[in-house]
Amino acid sequence: MMFLKDGVTMDLLNICNINKSYDNNQVLNNVSLNLKKGEVISIIGPSGSGKSTLLRCISGLEHMDSGLIEFSGITIAEANRKFNNVEVINACKKIGMVFQNFNLFPHKTVLENIIGAPIIVNNINKKDAIDIAKNLLIKVDLLDKIDSYPCTLSGGQKQRIAIARCLAMNPELILFDEPTSALDPKLVSEVLKVIRALADDKISLLVVTHEMQFAREISDKIIFMENGEILENSTPELLFSNPKHARIKQFLNLT
Amino acid sequence: MIFFKGVLYLGNLIDSTTYILQGGLFTIELYIATIIFSIPLGIIGALIKVSSLKILSKAVDIYTWLFRGTPLLLQLFFTYFGLPIIGIKFSPFTAAALTFSLNYGAYFTEIFRSGIQSIDKGQYEAAKVLGMNYRQTMSKIILPQAFKRIIPPTCNEGITLIKDTALVAAIGLQDILRAAREIVTRDFTITPFFIAAILYLIFTSLIVLAFRKLEKKYSVYE
Numbered sequence: 001m002m003f004l005k006d007g008v009t010m011d012l013l014n015i016c017n018i019n020k021s022y023d024n025n026q027v028l029n030n031v032s033l034n035l036k037k038g039e040v041i042s043i044i045g046p047s048g049s050g051k052s053t054l055l056r057c058i059s060g061l062e063h064m065d066s067g068l069i070e071f072s073g074i075t076i077a078e079a080n081r082k083f084n085n086v087e088v089i090n091a092c093k094k095i096g097m098v099f100q101n102f103n104l105f106p107h108k109t110v111l112e113n114i115i116g117a118p119i120i121v122n123n124i125n126k127k128d129a130i131d132i133a134k135n136l137l138i139k140v141d142l143l144d145k146i147d148s149y150p151c152t153l154s155g156g157q158k159q160r161i162a163i164a165r166c167l168a169m170n171p172e173l174i175l176f177d178e179p180t181s182a183l184d185p186k187l188v189s190e191v192l193k194v195i196r197a198l199a200d201d202k203i204s205l206l207v208v209t210h211e212m213q214f215a216r217e218i219s220d221k222i223i224f225m226e227n228g229e230i231l232e233n234s235t236p237e238l239l240f241s242n243p244k245h246a247r248i249k250q251f252l253n254l255t
Numbered sequence: 256m257i258f259f260k261g262v263l264y265l266g267n268l269i270d271s272t273t274y275i276l277q278g279g280l281f282t283i284e285l286y287i288a289t290i291i292f293s294i295p296l297g298i299i300g301a302l303i304k305v306s307s308l309k310i311l312s313k314a315v316d317i318y319t320w321l322f323r324g325t326p327l328l329l330q331l332f333f334t335y336f337g338l339p340i341i342g343i344k345f346s347p348f349t350a351a352a353l354t355f356s357l358n359y360g361a362y363f364t365e366i367f368r369s370g371i372q373s374i375d376k377g378q379y380e381a382a383k384v385l386g387m388n389y390r391q392t393m394s395k396i397i398l399p400q401a402f403k404r405i406i407p408p409t410c411n412e413g414i415t416l417i418k419d420t421a422l423v424a425a426i427g428l429q430d431i432l433r434a435a436r437e438i439v440t441r442d443f444t445i446t447p448f449f450i451a452a453i454l455y456l457i458f459t460s461l462i463v464l465a466f467r468k469l470e471k472k473y474s475v476y477e
Binding site (some may be wrong): 059060061089092093095096097099101103104105106107116117120121122149150151165166169 | 375377378380381382383384385386387391395396399400403475476477
């Protein structure tokens with residue numbers, strides 16, 4: 001845990017007034033958000049509310065129009081600035097991301113998918129990388145698929161491999177972008193189980209999801225977004241039992 | 256008498272075939288030279304086209320536009336008959352190899368570019384969030400996948416190239432077709448054309464076979 005002098009836990013992630021629009025469509029409207037180390041925050045809200053775009057800004061896949069993102073006290077993204085220094089690159093390596101449609105590398109086996117980045121990005125030797133990969137495969141309960149190609153796996157298995165691949169880089173924060181939305185309903189629970197285990201391990205998570213019950217159970221905080229704005233940011237108990245906005249009530253009843 | 260005629264015919268056939276095969280040797284030499292130069296040219300061209308190097312990319316655009324937009328025969332004439340006028344002279348083989356390499360390099364550039372661009376952008380994103388830089392992403396993730404996708408169109412080009420080599424007869428080079436035609440005019444017989452056709456078919460079949468092997472090797476993943 002990182003502590004400031006006054007004993008307040010320092011934010012691991014600090015998002016400050018970010019704005020983003022495509023053409024005339026404002027997708028993120030002055031969004032600010034803090035996440036402490038070990039914290040699990042879920043972002044819920046209707047489709048097109050900017051949830052995914054927010055995650056993509058944090059992971060550097062999208063540029064912002066204005067605002068600032070800090071990670072472990074380092075500015076990793078700022079509008080109209082490009083960061084190429086080692087400090088920022090190393091900080092960004094500590095942010096993992098899991099996608100809705102997995103994005104596994106189809107030409108690599110499960111093992112190769114997992115050990116690729118640790119070997120070429122972190123210069124870990126192959127033997128150690130394989131050991132790490134095997135442990136992670138045990139964790140996601142897919143050791144028997146170690147030499148399979150992704151095309152032979154089910155959606156749930158693919159997503160669990162994607163999570164293992166992300167964990168192999170030893171991230172301090174993992175961004176989940178609707179990790180179960182592309183899955184057959186039967187396969188959702190196996191993926192949620194793995195994510196839940198990460199939350200229990202006190203890995204910081206920022207999860208965009210439509211699984212309300214799941215969000216409620218694992219999150220320290222829930223954020224409700226609509227039209228690019230954060231409407232409410234509170235604890236699961238408060239948000240689900242007594243939301244401030246009528247709009248949230250309506251949304252929760254619908255789902 | 257019939258036996259004698261038969262032996263004579265067979266002898267003729269062997270002579271013709273040997274003569275045409277010598278042309279075939281030349282065809283193979285030109286083929287290999289073209290492949291050796293045009294494929295790297297295509298790779299470089301494609302990488303420039305998908306990169307953010309604006310000016311270079313524009314230059315490659317003009318290159319492929321020019322070489323894909325004009326007849327190969329015109330390009331061959333230009334190199335062999337045209338350039339000597341301004342003092343640049345090549346041997347027939349060099350002129351042919353150079354022209355063919357540039358022409359096929361242009362086609363390969365576009366084939367490889369389309370292969371690279373057909374890879375889902377999610378692959379770039381996954382590589383990026385794993386901390387890979389552009390070079391690592393291209394070499395480990397994108398190009399290996401693009402390679403699989405360009406095998407069929409590259410095979411097509413490989414077949415076309417065998418047949419295009421026949422154009423060099425126009426600058427006096429002794430390839431399969433020219434050798435065959437010479438015997439046809441000399442002996443007034445149709446057989447050499449069949450021999451030439453069979454040789455071309457053997458070459459193209461070998462190429463198809465090689466590419467099929469390659470395709471099979473890469474079929475382990477979707």
